Amino acid sequence: MKIIIRRRFVEPPYLKFTLTILAIIISLIISMLIIYATASIPPTKFLYSIYSGLIDPSTLRYLIPLTLSGLGLILPYKAGVWNIGSEGQLLAGAIATTYIALYILPKNIVGYIGIPIILIASVLAGGGYALIAGYLKAKFNLNEILSTLMLNYIMIGLGNYLVYGPWRGETQYGYPRTDIIPNQLWINPIQFGGINVNPVFIPTIIIVAAAMHYLFKNTRIGYEIKVYGLNPDAALHSGISKTKIILVTMFLSGALAGLAGAAEILSIHRQLIRVQDVSAGYGYMAILVTWLSRMDPLATILSGYLVSALIASGYTLQIIAGLTIGAVNLFVGGLLILTTALDFLLKYEVKLKW
Amino acid sequence: MNMDKEPLLFIHNLSKEFGPIKALKNVSINFRRGEIHIILGENGAGKTTLAKILAGIYRIDSGDIILDGRKIRIRNTKDSLKNGIAIVSQYPKLIEQLTVAENLLLAMDKYGYLNTTKSIEKDAKEIINRYGLNIDLNKKVYTLSFSERQRVEILKALLLKPKVLILDEPTTLLTDKEKLHLYKFINSLRNEGRLIIVITHRIDEALNIGDRITILRNGEVITTIDKKNANKEMIIHEMFGATVEKEKQLKLSKRNGPGDTVLSVVGVDIYDDYGNKILENITLELREGEIHGVFGLAGSGLKELGETLYGLREYSGGKITILGQDLRRIDRDEMANMVGYIPDNILKSLILDLNIEQNYRVKQRLWRIQENYMEHIINKFRIKAESLKQNAGTLSGGNLQKLAVSREIILKPKILIAINPTKALDHISIETLHNIFMEYINEGGSILLLSEDINEVIDISDIVSVITKRKLRTLERGINKREHVLELLA
Ligand SMILES: Nc1ncnc2c1ncn2[C@@H]1O[C@H](COP(=O)(O)OP(=O)(O)OP(=O)(O)O)[C@@H](O)[C@H]1O
Ligand SMILES: [Mg+2]
Numbered sequence: 001m002k003i004i005i006r007r008r009f010v011e012p013p014y015l016k017f018t019l020t021i022l023a024i025i026i027s028l029i030i031s032m033l034i035i036y037a038t039a040s041i042p043p044t045k046f047l048y049s050i051y052s053g054l055i056d057p058s059t060l061r062y063l064i065p066l067t068l069s070g071l072g073l074i075l076p077y078k079a080g081v082w083n084i085g086s087e088g089q090l091l092a093g094a095i096a097t098t099y100i101a102l103y104i105l106p107k108n109i110v111g112y113i114g115i116p117i118i119l120i121a122s123v124l125a126g127g128g129y130a131l132i133a134g135y136l137k138a139k140f141n142l143n144e145i146l147s148t149l150m151l152n153y154i155m156i157g158l159g160n161y162l163v164y165g166p167w168r169g170e171t172q173y174g175y176p177r178t179d180i181i182p183n184q185l186w187i188n189p190i191q192f193g194g195i196n197v198n199p200v201f202i203p204t205i206i207i208v209a210a211a212m213h214y215l216f217k218n219t220r221i222g223y224e225i226k227v228y229g230l231n232p233d234a235a236l237h238s239g240i241s242k243t244k245i246i247l248v249t250m251f252l253s254g255a256l257a258g259l260a261g262a263a264e265i266l267s268i269h270r271q272l273i274r275v276q277d278v279s280a281g282y283g284y285m286a287i288l289v290t291w292l293s294r295m296d297p298l299a300t301i302l303s304g305y306l307v308s309a310l311i312a313s314g315y316t317l318q319i320i321a322g323l324t325i326g327a328v329n330l331f332v333g334g335l336l337i338l339t340t341a342l343d344f345l346l347k348y349e350v351k352l353k354w
Numbered sequence: 355m356n357m358d359k360e361p362l363l364f365i366h367n368l369s370k371e372f373g374p375i376k377a378l379k380n381v382s383i384n385f386r387r388g389e390i391h392i393i394l395g396e397n398g399a400g401k402t403t404l405a406k407i408l409a410g411i412y413r414i415d416s417g418d419i420i421l422d423g424r425k426i427r428i429r430n431t432k433d434s435l436k437n438g439i440a441i442v443s444q445y446p447k448l449i450e451q452l453t454v455a456e457n458l459l460l461a462m463d464k465y466g467y468l469n470t471t472k473s474i475e476k477d478a479k480e481i482i483n484r485y486g487l488n489i490d491l492n493k494k495v496y497t498l499s500f501s502e503r504q505r506v507e508i509l510k511a512l513l514l515k516p517k518v519l520i521l522d523e524p525t526t527l528l529t530d531k532e533k534l535h536l537y538k539f540i541n542s543l544r545n546e547g548r549l550i551i552v553i554t555h556r557i558d559e560a561l562n563i564g565d566r567i568t569i570l571r572n573g574e575v576i577t578t579i580d581k582k583n584a585n586k587e588m589i590i591h592e593m594f595g596a597t598v599e600k601e602k603q604l605k606l607s608k609r610n611g612p613g614d615t616v617l618s619v620v621g622v623d624i625y626d627d628y629g630n631k632i633l634e635n636i637t638l639e640l641r642e643g644e645i646h647g648v649f650g651l652a653g654s655g656l657k658e659l660g661e662t663l664y665g666l667r668e669y670s671g672g673k674i675t676i677l678g679q680d681l682r683r684i685d686r687d688e689m690a691n692m693v694g695y696i697p698d699n700i701l702k703s704l705i706l707d708l709n710i711e712q713n714y715r716v717k718q719r720l721w722r723i724q725e726n727y728m729e730h731i732i733n734k735f736r737i738k739a740e741s742l743k744q745n746a747g748t749l750s751g752g753n754l755q756k757l758a759v760s761r762e763i764i765l766k767p768k769i770l771i772a773i774n775p776t777k778a779l780d781h782i783s784i785e786t787l788h789n790i791f792m793e794y795i796n797e798g799g800s801i802l803l804l805s806e807d808i809n810e811v812i813d814i815s816d817i818v819s820v821i822t823k824r825k826l827r828t829l830e831r832g833i834n835k836r837e838h839v840l841e842l843l844a
Pocket of ligand 2: 401402403750751752
C-alpha cells in the first residue's frame with residue numbers, strides 16, 4: 001500500500017464543515033472510551049448527557065457571553081493579533097454596567113433610556129480596556145499575549161476589590177456583592193416558541209454575526225484585516241496602517257466582550273458579585289469557540305451553541321453519572337486538538353493506493 | 355587527476371505536474387562527472403522545479419534518476435544528501451542569532467546532537483583553507499553580508515562532501531567581484547571531479563562558466579549543447595522561440611523632456627538595520643517624465659535609500675519632499691496612493707497564500723479592479739500563470755517579480771521607486787519591462803531606479819547617480835556613459 005500526500009490546488013466546498021463534524025465524532029468516541037475504561041460509565045450515559053445539554057434551555061444562557069466574546073475575537077485573530085484578554089474585557093463591561101446602573105443613573109430612570117446608556121458604557125469599557133494592550137503593541141511592539149493576560153488579572157483584582165470593599169452592598173448581609181440594580185434595568189427573557197429567549201442579546205448576536213460576515217466578504221477594512229494577518233510586511237508596503245488594524249480589531253473585540261459583561265449583569269446576576277462567579281472563564285472559553293468556528297462569524301453561533309451545550313451537559317453528567325466537569329473538558333480538549341490536526345487535510349489531500 | 359567525462363547523473367523522462375500545470379514534461383538530461391552543467395531557461399521554464407526534485411523537496415510523478423549507474427529514489431532531503439547531492443538555494447536560510455559554526459552544526463547530524471562546535475570546526479577550517487573561502491566561523495550570522503552568507507551555505511554543502519552540487523541562481527545578489535570569486539571557486543570544485551549544476555536565466559553567465567548548457571522551455575528540454583558550439587543569438591532563439599522578434603522591434607523611445615521636481619532629497623543621512631549610518635548627506639532630485647537611475651553595489655545602501663524614501667525608515671538631517679509634501683507628514687495609505695514601490699525582496703510586498711487577483715486587490719486603489727483588466731495586465735507583462743486564481747506562492751521566481759512590478763505600476767502613480775526591478779527576470783522579460791517603463795514615463799510618470807545592474811542603469815536612465823563610499827554623486831544630465839560611471843566608482 002502506498003500513501004500519497006499532495007498539496008491541494010482548490011479546497012473542496014464544505015470540507016471545513018465536514019472536517020469539523022468529523023472532529024466532533026472522533027473526539028466523542030475517544031472520550032467515551034476513556035470514560036468507560038476509567039470510570040465504567042457506559043457510553044450511553046455520556047451520550048445522553050451531551051444530548052441533554054444540546055436540548056437544555058439553559059444552554060442559551062451560556063451561549064450569550066461565549067458567542068459575543070467569541071465573535072469579537074475573530075477580528076484580532078484574523079489580523080494575527082492574539083487577544084486573550086476577553087476575560088478582563090468582559091469584566092470591565094460588567095463593572096461599568098454595575099457602576100452606571102447603581103451610581104450614575106437616577107434611581108427612577110426608565111428602562112429604554114437607561115439600558116442603552118448602560119450598553120454603550122459597557123462597550124466603551126471593554127473596548128477601551130482592550131485598547132491599552134492594542135496601543136502598547138502598535139506603538140512599542142509589546143507582545144499582546146502577555147499584556148492582555150496581565151490585564152485580565154488586574155481587572156479580576158479590581159472587581160474583587162470593589163465587591164469586598166467600597167461597593168459592598170448595604171442590603172447584602174455582608175456578602176461580597178453590590179446592591180441589586182433597579183429592576184426596570186433588568187433584561188428579562190421572553191417566551192418564544194416555548195423557550196426563554198433573551199430579547200436583547202440573542203438578536204444582537206445574530207446581527208453582529210451577519211455584520212461581520214459582510215465585513216469580511218465585502219468590505220475593504222475586512223480585507224485589510226485579513227491581509228495584515230497573512231503578511232504584516234506586505235500590508236505595510238501596500239499602505240495598510242498597522243496602528244489602525246491593531247487598534248480597530250482590539251477595540252471591537254473588547255467592545256463585544258464588554259457587551260457580554262453587561263449581558264451577564266443585566267440578565268443574570270443583577271448585581272456585581274465576586275468576579276470568578278461573574279465570568280466562569282467565559283473569556284477563555286470564547287477562544288475555543290472562535291477556534292472551532294475556524295474564525296467564521298456565522299459558524300461561531302454554532303460553535304458557541306456547541307460549547308454552551310457541553311457546559312450544560314457537564315452539570316447533567318454530575319447528576320446522572322457522578323462525574324465532574326473534567327469529563328466534559330476531556331471532550332473539549334480532544335475536540336480542539338483534532339480540529340487543529342485535521343486542518344492538515346484542508347491543505348493536503350491524502351490518497352491510499354493499493 | 356581523472357577528468358574523464360563519464361556520466362555521473364542521468365535523469366530520464368522526469369515529469370512533474372502541479373494540478374493543471376505541467377512544470378516538467380519527460381525531461382531527460384545526462385550530467386557528467388567533472389563538468390559545470392548549466393540549466394538555462396526563461397522565467398517559469400521549470401528550472402527551480404528540477405533543482406527541487408534533485409534536492410528532495412518535490413517528488414517526481416514519473417521518470418527515473420540514475421546516479422553512478424544505479425537507480426535511486428529521492429523522497430526527501432535526507433535521501434538526496436545520502437546520495438551525495440547538495441543544493442545551495444537562492445536565498446540563504448541561516449539562523450541570525452547563531453554563529454556560523456553553530457549554524458553548520460545544526461545542518462549536520464553526523465556530528466551528533468550533543469557535540470560542541472569543536473568537532474565541526476576542524477572539518478570546516480580544512481575546506482575554508484583549501485578553497486580560500488574567507489569565512490569567520492565565530493561571527494554571528496546577522497553581522498554577515500549577503501555574499502558571506504552565501505559562502506556559508508556553500509560551506510555547509512561542501513561539508514557533506516557532495517558528488518553533485520546544485521546552485522540555484524547563485525549570482526543574483528552578488529557584486530561583480532564576488533561573482534568572479536564564485537566562478538573561480540566553482541571551477542576548482544569541478545576540477546576535483548564533482549558535478550556542478552548551475553541554474554540560471556542569465557545567458558552571459560551560462561556562456562561564461564558552463565561546460566555544457568541545457569535549455570529548458572515550458573518544462574521541456576530543447577537541447578543540450580557544448581559551450582564550444584554555442585553563441586548568444588542561438589541561445590536566445592532556443593530559450594524563447596518565436597516571442598523574441600516581437601519584443602525586439604517594440605523598443606519604445608521617449609518623447610518628453612523632464613518636467614517639475616516630484617521628489618527631492620536634500621542633505622539626508624540614511625541608516626541600516628543596526629542604526630549605522632550607511633549613506634551620508636544625500637542630495638537627489640527626480641523630475642516628472644524621467645528615469646533617474648542610481649547605481650550601487652549590493653550592500654552599498656540602495657535598499658536603505660529606497661526604503662527611506664518610501665517612508666519605511668527613520669532618517670536624520672536634511673529634508674525629503676515628495677510631490678511637494680514633507681515625507682514625515684505623509685501617512686502610509688497616502689504614500690501607497692502616490693508612489694509605486696518595488697522592494698528589494700518582493701516577498702515583502704506579496705502574499706504567497708493569496709491568489710493573483712487577491713494580491714492585486716491588496717492595494718487600495720486596485721480594490722475594485724475588473725477581472726478582464728487584470729487579465730490584460732497579466733498578458734502585457736507576460737506573467738506565466740494558469741489563471742487569476744492561481745496562488746502567488748506557486749508562481750516561479752521571475753513571474754512573482756513581474757506580478758509585484760505590475761501591481762505597482764498599473765494605476766500610474768506619479769512616482770515609481772524600484773529597487774532592482776528586473777533582478778529575477780529573463781532576457782526578454784527585461785526588455786518587456788523596460789518597454790513598459792518607457793510607456794509609463796511617456797504618460798507623465800517618473801521612476802527612481804535603484805539598481806545593482808550597471809547596464810540597466812546606463813541603458814534606460816535619463817540621469818545617473820552612483821553610490822560609492824557612502825556618498826551619492828549625480829552625473830551631469832545627459833552624461834551617462836559607462837566610462838563616467840566607472841570613473842566615479844574607482
Ligand atoms: N508548488 C507549485 N505549485 C504549483 N505550480 C508550481 C509550483 N512550483 C512551480 N510551479 C509552476 O511550475 C512552473 C515552473 O516553475 P519553476 O519555478 O520551476 O520556474 P523557473 O524556471 O525556476 O522560473 P524562474 O526563472 O522564474 O525562477 C511555473 O509555471 C510555476 O508556476
Ligand atoms: Mg526559479
